[in-house]
Amino acid sequence: MSWLYLLLAVAVAKAQETCLSVQDDPYLLFATKTAYIFANKDIPFTKAHEVPGCQPIAFWLLNRHGSHNPEADEISELQKLGDLKANILTNYKNNNFRNTNQRICSSDLSILESWMWNNRVNQTFAGDLTVDGYMTTQQLAQSWKQKFPGLLTSNQHNYLFKFVNDQRSSNTFKAFTEGLFGDQAEGLDIPKEHDEKLLEPYKYCPAWSKEVGDNNESLSQRNIFESKMEYKEMISNISLRLGFNYDIQKEIIQRMYQMCRYNKAWDVVKISPWCAAFTREDLKRLEYAEDLEMYYKYGYGSSLNKDLGCTLVKDMMTFFEKHAASDEPQQPRVKIQFSEANLLLLALTALGAHRDAAPLTGDNYHTATGQSRKWATSTMTPFNANFAGVLYKCTQNGNFQVNEQYQVLFLENERPMRLEGCRVGLCDLSLVKNKLGEITKNCDLNFCNSANRLNSYTLIFVAISFFLSAVIRI
Numbered sequence: 496m497s498w499l500y501l502l503l504a505v506a507v508a509k510a511q512e513t514c515l516s517v518q519d520d521p522y523l524l525f526a527t528k529t530a531y532i533f534a535n536k537d538i539p540f541t542k543a544h545e546v547p548g549c550q551p552i553a554f555w556l557l558n559r560h561g562s563h564n565p566e567a568d569e570i571s572e573l574q575k576l577g578d579l580k581a582n583i584l585t586n587y588k589n590n591n592f593r594n595t596n597q598r599i600c601s602s603d604l605s606i607l608e609s610w611m612w613n614n615r616v617n618q619t620f621a622g623d624l625t626v627d628g629y630m631t632t633q634q635l636a637q638s639w640k641q642k643f644p645g646l647l648t649s650n651q652h653n654y655l656f657k658f659v660n661d662q663r664s665s666n667t668f669k670a671f672t673e674g675l676f677g678d679q680a681e682g683l684d685i686p687k688e689h690d691e692k693l694l695e696p697y698k699y700c701p702a703w704s705k706e707v708g709d710n711n712e713s714l715s716q717r718n719i720f721e722s723k724m725e726y727k728e729m730i731s732n733i734s735l736r737l738g739f740n741y742d743i744q745k746e747i748i749q750r751m752y753q754m755c756r757y758n759k760a761w762d763v764v765k766i767s768p769w770c771a772a773f774t775r776e777d778l779k780r781l782e783y784a785e786d787l788e789m790y791y792k793y794g795y796g797s798s799l800n801k802d803l804g805c806t807l808v809k810d811m812m813t814f815f816e817k818h819a820a821s822d823e824p825q826q827p828r829v830k831i832q833f834s835e836a837n838l839l840l841l842a843l844t845a846l847g848a849h850r851d852a853a854p855l856t857g858d859n860y861h862t863a864t865g866q867s868r869k870w871a872t873s874t875m876t877p878f879n880a881n882f883a884g885v886l887y888k889c890t891q892n893g894n895f896q897v898n899e900q901y902q903v904l905f906l907e908n909e910r911p912m913r914l915e916g917c918r919v920g921l922c923d924l925s926l927v928k929n930k931l932g933e934i935t936k937n938c939d940l941n942f943c944n945s946a947n948r949l950n951s952y953t954l955i956f957v958a959i960s961f962f963l964s965a966v967i968r969i
């Protein structure tokens with residue numbers, strides 16, 4: 496078949512075409528489905544994290560899983576790309592282009608031609624870690640061990656792992672502990688717990704589901720952005736490039752984007768034909784659309800999000816306070832939670848991290864807020880994203896820079912977080928308690944089951960307006 500396209504390509508060689516699969520500097524930030532190395536180009540060299548005069552005594556980690564197969568409900572959607580591929584090839588063969596200057600180029604097309612759905616990605620393995628996801632998880636565990644060798648030792652009794660009871664999380668645990676303990680990991684009795692309440696709080700919070708999670712108001716800013724002229728023009732341009740005489744549906748764009756970013760996470764080197772459907776500007780818009788959705792569902796867009804995420808912060812602070820309160824070493828010294836992007840975003844929101852001065856909206860993509868936003872899920876929650884807190888115990892006069900005996904180091908994706916009042920990520924424990932005290936003190940999930948908080952307000956409001964309109968009518 497390829498010779499046919501080759502012939503056609505020669506025949507129309509004079510026309511300008513758009514080649515998007517081979518770019519020197521491709522755009523690889525794909526919101527919540529970004530590979531860790533794309534989000535963290537310069538991960539610091541893995542060596543022991545030394546703080547003069549101080550010893551790390553406790554380690555708390557929240558870690559997202561690595562790249563995974565499509566979820567069960569995505570598989571049949573993504574398989575439809577086979578039909579789309581056939582249509583695009585037919586368009587090309589029939590020279591079905593409104594504007595040949597904007598046509599997909601023949602080399603992009605031949606990469607697409609060789610694309611096929613991998614039949615091993617079926618319901619049995621839906622959502623499970625990929626080979627790459629497994630390996631990056633092992634490597635991350637080794638990297639943590641190299642950074643904190645005195646804490647992340649081979650003694651399994653120092654640890655407590657928490658994760659939910661599913662295949663992906665169990666394999667994440669397996670990969671991570673293999674990274675820490677090597678081949679003998681499987682034979683060790685490593686302390687572990689399933690803790691769905693801590694790690695999937697959104698599944699146990701009806702008030703949150705009602706007001707945020709299942710409330711399509713949460714999508715309204717994303718919808719506003721996607722109804723903009725430039726977004727529609729983007730869809731027209733993509734449709735034009737692929738040889739359609741009409742604008743393809745938003746859902747199909749989303750499907751191609753999904754396949755593109757899964758491909759780039761499963762194999763960071765290989766070119767994905769589906770990424771070649773998009774220009775750099777297209778990819779930035781698609782990224783912004785997802786950032787908006789996550790901002791309202793799991794970030795600062797709703798005040799309930801920090802109320803839900805606070806339990807993680809509380810868990811960490813309780814852990815540190817227990818270690819700081821005792822002269823004897825406490826067990827576990829290392830607490831590791833495996834979870835997903837949504838939880839990490841809730842926890843970062845409760846911590847007050849990545850907060851922009853103005854809210855993200857569907858209208859401010861081109862403003863400074865939109866363009867240099869701190870809320871960027873590509874860098875906050877790539878695959879394997881992580882947030883760690885390390886408690887240090889320091890000897891008096893051992894380090895002239897530290898004032899207090901206990902110090903906390905915060906790391907986000909292995910890099911020290913810059914926090915006000917701290918030095919290269921190292922904060923006095925009292926300062927951390929001050930900053931996070933309010934959140935942890937008022938943290939309880941009673942609101943989750945309290946009888947329809949918002950609804951009672953709504954009812955009062957409705958009652959008042961009803962009363963007023965009755966009055967006005969008289």
Ligand SMILES: *[C@@H]1O[C@H](CO)[C@@H](O)[C@H](O)[C@H]1NC(C)=O
Binds near residue numbers: 614615617618619620
């Ligand atoms: C998925 O594929 C594997 C082998 O590749 C097979 O053993 C399994 O039965 C398949 N599952 C389904 C649901 O088709």
Ligand SMILES: *[C@@H]1O[C@H](CO)[C@@H](O)[C@H](O)[C@H]1NC(C)=O
Binds near residue numbers: 711
């Ligand atoms: C919100 O969801 C309801 C129920 O699913 C649906 O009827 C309604 O059209 C949705 N509204 C918007 C703006 O999408």
Ligand SMILES: *[C@@H]1O[C@H](CO)[C@@H](O)[C@H](O)[C@H]1NC(C)=O
Binds near residue numbers: 729
């Ligand atoms: C659509 O394509 C035209 C022509 O290449 C270009 O000038 C315009 O900026 C594109 N629009 C969008 C929204 O990408």
